Amino acid sequence: MGEHEDCGGTEAGTCALVAIATQIASSFIHPLASALRLPARLVCPSDEAEQAVVDAMIQAAAARAIPVDVIDLRPSPAERLDAVTARLDGWGSRAADVAPGAMPTLLILRGFDVFGDDTHDTPTYPFRSEFQFDRKFLWLFIGRDASRMRFLFGSYRRPLYQVAGDITPEEWRPGKRHDQ
Template identity: 45%
Template sequence: MELTPERQFLAEQVAAEFVHGMFPSFRMPAFVACPNDCCAQAVLSAITLAAGRNGVATEVIDLRPAPAELLDGVTQRLCGFYGRSEGEEAPPRRVLALDGFDLLEGPENDAPTYPFRS
């Protein structure tokens, strides 16, 4: 599927919602659903470009092979961010794009996974 100029513009508008205002100082987690892989890739590319203009790297983490297990690893990385000792350097800021997060929906995945679900 070819990405039309209209869809590219839409992807850039969506990216602007992720990278705006006080970015990179503050950004609440957000969820985006795309109708197909082409649109999802366009949105991820637009977010990566917008974040890069602010000096922030984007890391895409594909949760699809094992969503719960891979999300546990992401959660562990985030928990360590605020648990730094005095004088310890903060990890570099980055956008974490979790591809396949929607696969965690359903009764078999109801257990809390801090900080994403409670």
């Protein structure tokens, strides 16, 4: 049991998962530049990995006094995404609208890969023109399906082409073995 004591006695796979999630969170919520963080996308290989990342992000954000809002889009994707859009002050989120010294809210959109096919183009369009330069929120798009996330963010024919950097760790990229 000695090698897993630093993970609370959890098994090796879970310990590795927590370590990767913590690394992702610490690099995304950078202590010196959290307000300057560009939107990011992340592909998680399992439900457990996704939950570990969300937990690590919440913990890292709390340590920096950054508020967090986690929204699971999967139950009703278009409606929940529309609700996110409506809640964002009509996109009045430019740097001039943010109080000096105010921490942005970490906005974690879980299940974003539900939009990754030709039948779900429309709900992603409101994000394209404004959210890239938003200063009220740190945007993190999380999905489980790598091909759908590539469809959304990696094709020049899609409305979200290159608007969020891929922070998926090498260990979680397609073609790698995942022992979670």
